[in-house]
Amino acid sequence: xxxxxxxxxxxxxxxxxxxxxxxxxxxxxxxxxxxxxxxxxxxxxxxxxxxxxxxxxxxxxxxxxxxxxxxxxxxxxxxxxxxxxxxxxxxxxxxxxxxxxxxxxxxxxxxxxxxxxxxxxxxxxxxxxxxxxxxxxxxxxxxxxxxxxxxxxxxxxxxxxxxxxxxxxxxxxxxxxxxxxxxxxxxxxxxxxxxxxxxxxxxxxxxxxxxxxxxxxxxxxxxxxxxxxxxxxxxxxxxxxxxxxxxxxxxxx
Numbered sequence: 189x190x191x192x193x194x195x196x197x198x199x200x201x202x203x204x205x206x207x208x209x210x211x212x213x214x215x216x217x218x219x220x221x222x223x224x225x226x227x228x229x230x231x232x233x234x235x236x237x238x239x240x241x242x243x244x245x246x247x248x249x250x251x252x253x254x255x256x257x258x259x260x261x262x263x264x265x266x267x268x269x270x271x272x273x274x275x276x277x278x279x280x281x282x283x284x285x286x287x288x289x290x291x292x293x294x295x296x297x298x299x300x301x302x303x304x305x306x307x308x309x310x311x312x313x314x315x316x317x318x319x320x321x322x323x324x325x326x327x328x329x330x331x332x333x334x335x336x337x338x339x340x341x342x343x344x345x346x347x348x349x350x351x352x353x354x355x356x357x358x359x360x361x362x363x364x365x366x367x368x369x370x371x372x373x374x375x376x377x378x379x380x381x382x383x384x385x386x387x388x389x390x391x392x393x394x395x396x397x398x399x400x401x402x403x404x405x406x407x408x409x410x411x412x413x414x415x416x417x418x419x420x421x422x423x424x425x426x427x428x429x430x431x432x433x434x435x436x437x438x439x440x441x
Contacts, residue, residue: 234290235294237293238293239289239296242293245285245289249282249284249285250278250279250282251278252278253274253279253280254275256274257272257275257278258270291311292387299385302329302347303321303322304346305321305331305344305389306319306321307386308387308393309390312337317335317393318336318409319333319334319336320334320416323359323416324358326355330346331346331352332356333346334412336408336412338400339373339394339397340373340399340400341363341371342372343374345377349383352376356374360372366411366412366414367408367411368411370400370408373396375389375392375393377389
């Protein structure tokens with residue numbers, strides 16, 4: 189009998205804990221706690237603020253797919269099967285348009301903010317690229333980011349070009365000291381001459397010539413730990429560098 193009472197008490201506690209956790213996630217502002225439908229809904233709300241025409245693009249994409257299925261159903265049997273195919277095609281096209289417009293809206297939202305390059309780095313394939321945002325910064329919020337992958341060891345600067353140039357040069361020297369012969373590629377992010385804008389940064393990095401294989405990437409990654417171990421002692425400002433929500437929204441997380 190005693191065991192039965194303890195079992196009931198434990199079951200009640202587990203149910204209470206599960207209910208509390210469900211309520212917490214329901215009221216959470218962290219995208220990691222949201223279900224898939226809420227993620228899509230909240231992402232749409234965010235994107236539509238910067239892309240008012242988004243709903244019309246989605247509607248148009250869906251109608252194109254349905255219309256294509258309806259036309260096919262006129263000439264091919266069974267017609268109802270082609271109508272279903274059209275609906276599925278419309279949903280697929282709408283999702284493709286949705287992701288593209290969300291990506292563009294997210295870049296628009298964060299463009300010009302300190303640390304915004306992290307949004308672009310978040311679009312790189314994590315199986316191929318190892319990105320470390322904000323490895324260095326100054327009081328003016330000029331920031332240096334790093335990514336390591338098939339295209340090499342890359343440092344990205346953002347901020348006022350003249351100030352960022354000095355900060356970037358310091359980081360290049362540090363990295364060359366441990367990279368042992370691996371060339372450090374530098375990119376200046378911005379809208380000026382010779383710079384790469386935020387919305388083009390990820391594609392620019394992906395298009396770099398492949399110079400490193402998985403073994404070499406792992407080797408350089410180990411060497412970079414010597415630099416990263418010193419980061420905790422470096423006074424990197426904690427200002428407005430906060431783009432996690434954008435990256436999660438763009439990944440559907």
